Amino acid sequence: MPKHPKFLALGHLSFDVNIVEGGSPSDQIPGGASAYAALVAQKHGISSGILTSVGDDYPIEEILSGIDVRRSKSEHTSSFANYYDGDNRNQVLIASGSKILKSDIPGDWKQPNILYVSPLLHELPTDSVNWFEPKLSCLVPSGWLRRWGPDGVITHAGHLLSSQREKWDVIVVSEAEIETLPVEQLFSLSEILCITCGEFGARIWKAGDWIDIPAVKSSPVDLTGAGDIWAAAFVIAISQGRNIEDAGMYASAASSVGIESIGLLGCPSRTEIENRLCDIYRPGP
Numbered sequence: 066m067p068k069h070p071k072f073l074a075l076g077h078l079s080f081d082v083n084i085v086e087g088g089s090p091s092d093q094i095p096g097g098a099s100a101y102a103a104l105v106a107q108k109h110g111i112s113s114g115i116l117t118s119v120g121d122d123y124p125i126e127e128i129l130s131g132i133d134v135r136r137s138k139s140e141h142t143s144s145f146a147n148y149y150d151g152d153n154r155n156q157v158l159i160a161s162g163s164k165i166l167k168s169d170i171p172g173d174w175k176q177p178n179i180l181y182v183s184p185l186l187h188e189l190p191t192d193s194v195n196w197f198e199p200k201l202s203c204l205v206p207s208g209w210l211r212r213w214g215p216d217g218v219i220t221h222a223g224h225l226l227s228s229q230r231e232k233w234d235v236i237v238v239s240e241a242e243i244e245t246l247p248v249e250q251l252f253s254l255s256e257i258l259c260i261t262c263g264e265f266g267a268r269i270w271k272a273g274d275w276i277d278i279p280a281v282k283s284s285p286v287d288l289t290g291a292g293d294i295w296a297a298a299f300v301i302a303i304s305q306g307r308n309i310e311d312a313g314m315y316a317s318a319a320s321s322v323g324i325e326s327i328g329l330l331g332c333p334s335r336t337e338i339e340n341r342l343c344d345i346y347r348p349g350p
Contacts, residue, residue, distance in 0.1 A: 070114030070133055072106035072301075073177035074099035075193065076208065077162045077185040078119040078136075079143040081289050081328070086150045093144070094289070094328040095128055098183035098205055101293035103132050104332035105319065106179070109301055114177075116169060118162045118188060119143075128329055135171060139163040143185050145219075147289060152263035153241075154288070158186075158217040165189050167196050176200075179304055181297065184208030194233070203235040203300040204255075205293065210242055221245045232256050235303065237296040240265075257309065259299060261292050261320075269313050278313035281345060283321035287328060294323035294332060318342045 078097035084090045103113040114133040119125070120142035125134050144159035165188050180199035182189065185208040194202060210221045223245045236255040238246065240262045251258050258270040266280040298319035302312035318341040322333040333341075 069171070069173045069177065070112045071178040072103065072111045072113045072181065073116065073174060073179070073197070073199075074103045074106075074113070074181040074183060075116045075165065075189055076183040077143040077165075077188050078115070078117050078123050078125070079145060079162075079185055080123070080159075082144070082146045082159070083287065083289060084146060084148050086148075090146070091327075094287075095124055096290060096328055097143070098185060098207070098290075098293040099181070100129060100329055101290040101323075101332060102181045102183060102205075102297035103129070104329055105294055105297040106181075106301060107132055108332060108334040110335070111179075111301070114174065116165060116174070118165050118169075120162065135169065135174075137163065137166065137169050143188075149288060152288065156211075156219040158211075158213045158219055161186055162188060165193075167193070170196060179203065179300055181205070181300065183293065183296075186211060201234050201300065201304050203237065203296060204233045205237045205296050207239070207242065207292075210246075223247075224250065235259065235296075235300050237261065237292065237299070239292055257303070259296070259313075261295050263288075263291075266317060267295065267313060269309055271309060276310050276313060278310070278317050281314075281317045281321035281341060283325055285324040286326060287331065288324050289328065290331065291320045291324050295320040298333075298338065314342065314345075318345065 076099040080093045081096045106113040118137045118139045139162040141160040143162040146157040148155040178200045180202045183205040235257045237259040260268045267278040269276045295316045299316035302315040319338045323331040
């Protein structure tokens with residue numbers, strides 16, 4: 066394994082319990098935005114690492130084999146109950162892991178090709194991007210936007226705190242998150258802003274122009290992680306020279322493959338994504 070990963074994901078690993086309207090709760094499913102992203106990168110042949118804080122109950126070796134996971138031990142693993150009604154998700158926080166500290170970073174991990182910052186809660190300070198010197202940076206700020214009370218019910222904040230970085234190369238937010246955020250702030254913080262819209266695809270902004278990306282048809286089994294797979298596939302595609310529209314379609318295809326399996330099992334390879342793209346563009350009879 067290389068001394069330092071080319072794709073570095075920051076954020077809590079987690080457990081999810083999914084409850085679909087009218088159904089029973091699922092078993093506890095290993096997840097976490099950083100896990101989804103690092104697995105997508107690994108399946109593209111990119112050396113991947115995760116900097117996290119997680120409890121001993123998370124099956125790192127079983128599901129993240131080949132990924133260099135550096136963790137600070139936590140009494141708890143962050144855990145969520147996800148209530149789904151179609152594409153809509155309401156979350157309840159069950160348990161929260163501990164903070165991720167600058168001192169946790171291996172000395173030779175500070176210059177990844179891609180830095181993927183994906184807090185689930187508030188485990189990372191907003192200036193954590195300044196701990197690194199990446200070639201390409203991607204922020205999925207969901208965790209910095211989440212707020213919760215004693216009942217654990219999660220709501221979204223109406224602003225994104227400054228990261229003390231002049232610009233992120235890519236910021237990815239969901240349609241639900243953008244409803245509470247001043248879009249002008251996101252324009253000022255990002256070179257490329259992506260808004261994922263579930264079954265309606267995605268919208269991508271750069272330099273004042275918007276591009277609409279359609280969703281790719283699929284047979285969904287588990288929507289958890291769909292946005293994380295989309296974001297990871299998009300930033301990987303951008304890093305490999307695809308233009309914004311092509312990268313958006315690549316990400317849309319990746320997400321459509323990912324939601325056809327449960328949890329991290331759905332993280333797609335390059336071949337699976339390209340096959341899905343071929344299905345889209347293949348001429349009819």
